[in-house]
Structure formats: structure tokens, C-alpha cells
Amino acid sequence: MQYRKFGNSELLVSEIGFGAWAIGGGTKIGETSIGWGDSNDGVSIAAINKAIESGINFFDTADIYGLGHSEILLGQTVGNRKDIIIATKVGNVSRNEQFTVDYSKEYILNACEQSLKRLQRDTIDYYQLHTARLNHLQNGECIEAMQLLQQQGKIRYWGLSLNTFDPMPDAEFLMENHFGNGFQLVLNILNQKSVPFLTTMQKKGYGVIARMPLQFGLLTGKFDAGVSFPDNDHRKKRVTNEVIEKANHELKPIWDLCANYSCTKTQLALSYILSYPEVSTVIPGIRNPKQVELNTTGLFSLTSQDKMLIEQLGITKLMEVMELIQQQG
DSSP: OOEEEOTTSSOEEESBOEEOSGGGOSOEETTEEOSBSOOOHHHHHHHHHHHHHTTOOEEEOOTTGGGGHHHHHHHHHTTTOTTSEEEEEEOEEEETTEEEEOOOHHHHHHHHHHHHHHHTOSOEEEEEEESOOHHHHHHOHHHHHHHHHHHHTSEEEEEEEOOSSSOHHHHHHHHHHTOOSEEEEEOSSSOOTTGGGHHHHHHTTOEEEEEOTTGGGGGGTOOOTTOOOOTTBTHHHHSOHHHHHHHHHHHHHHHTTHHHHTOOHHHHHHHHHHTOTTOOEEEOBOOSHHHHHHHHSSOOOOOHHHHHHHHHHIIIIIHHHHHHHHHHO
16 A cells, blocks of 8 residues: 655545445435445444555545444444544534535534544544535634634544535635645546646645545446446436446446556556545545455556546546536436
């Protein structure tokens, strides 16, 4: 495992992190699925331990994942270990059987206390506003809360998990005002919207977490038009047969590169993201020990020519797939 510095912070994070959304289980808020289908706690804990054995030291979760269950599992397995870096998020809320957001100072301060208890930690290494938008940031309460928590020693660093489709107004507000320490953003072969801004983030000292590196599994190459998802898996609505067919068609020129590198599609997808030195860590979703192995082995350096091919297709064709996913909701 290789490690990278997280912006101007003191954190040294594994290039591959552990995305802990899926181990929260197949949770629903009302009729809305917010999970990845059923999970097995024993298998999830085995995956966490396997990840640590493989050199992963960065675990990313949120209080909304399994309505706290993902944090609980990390607390039971990792606890207050100082050699493990825990990142979690705040702001997405289940209230009266409805999904909503709350970025008020009072809510964030209380939610942080609850996350610390579930995680069984004295301090959260990196605390994130979970897709807060520009109006929330300009209101100022959420920023006051994060700064206060940092002063109190309850969090070491904080930042913003950016929304998927229009991330830059929110990121620019923090950078212009020198708030926070990092960003979590969507970056993968299909969605390269954030690429033009990576250099600015790095120059201003922000760490970068790349999420959805495999885009709901579309970039593993394992889906065909016949795949189906259970009702408690959010992909049932988002990853339709139309999306799968479109993705598989447009990705074919990229998957042809796998023969050149003798690699899997997953390895190519992760290696592409790591080709950007501005990225601190990539967090594929992991739910079992086998996925730890698949996501941490066989990574390599792309040639500049192949990287350019992926970027050119991203501009011309691949964003059409993302637009189709966006239409699904």
C-alpha cells in the first residue's frame, strides 16, 4: 500500500481507502432506499480487519449510512486506534420518515457527539459536511459548528463532501474564504467533472477524497442488462437497464486497454484516478474481504497517452452516461 499526504494536514492516508456506505445495510427512509441491500455484520467486520491487514488506514463513513450502523461497526472493530484515520459526515437526516438535511449549528454539535459515541473515539480525524450547498455555507452556522468542534478537539480536520453534479460553487466558497481542510468529490472514468479543479484544490492545500470510483459497480464490468437489484438497494432506481447498456457500449474503447495492462476493469478504473497526484485517497465501497483484495492489488501507472484517451472520451461520450443516471434521480 502506498500513502499520500492529505492536503496541508498532518494526515498520511492510504491511496485506497474503505468506503463504508454499503456496510450500513439495506436501510430505507420511508419508501426511499439509502443503502446497498442487505449486509452481514460478521462479513463487514471481517472486511474491516482485512482492509487493515492490507494497509488501508483511511475509513470513510457517515451518520446516515444505515442510520448510524456503519459507524457502530467501525467503532466495534477499530475503536480509538490512533493508527487508523476515521472520516465521517453530518447533515443528511432521517426525520418523520422523510429524508432531509440539517446544517444548523445545534444539530451538528449534537450529531458529532453521537458519532463519537458510535465510533467509540475521542476525536474524529476528518469531519465532513455531507453535501451542504452554497446557501448552507453562506448561512454560516455549519462553518461555525465545525470550527468550534475543531477548537474543542472533538474533530482534527473538517471539510465538505461535494454534491455529484454541480460541485464547484460550494468548493470555491470554502477555498475563497480559506475554510476547511479538504473535499470529497466524485471522480471516475465516467464522471470527470472535477478534474479541472484538482490542481487549484492542491495548490490551496486541500486534501481530496475521490468517491464513487466504480460508479455504483458500472466500472467493474460485471453488470449486463439482465441485472436486478433488491428494493432496499438504491441502485434499483438509478442503475437501470438503459444505463447499463449505455455504459457498456460507451466504455468499450476503454476496456480494450485492459489487455495492454493485463488488468481487470476495476484495477484500470482505480489506477486511472490515482494517476492524478492531487487525489489523496480513493474510497471504493467495500463490504467483504474479497473486495478488499480486488480493490488493493494490481494497481499500476497509466501511460500519458492512455490517460489522455480516457479524458477525451470523458469529455465527448462518457458524461452522457452520467446525464442518464441523473435523470433516474
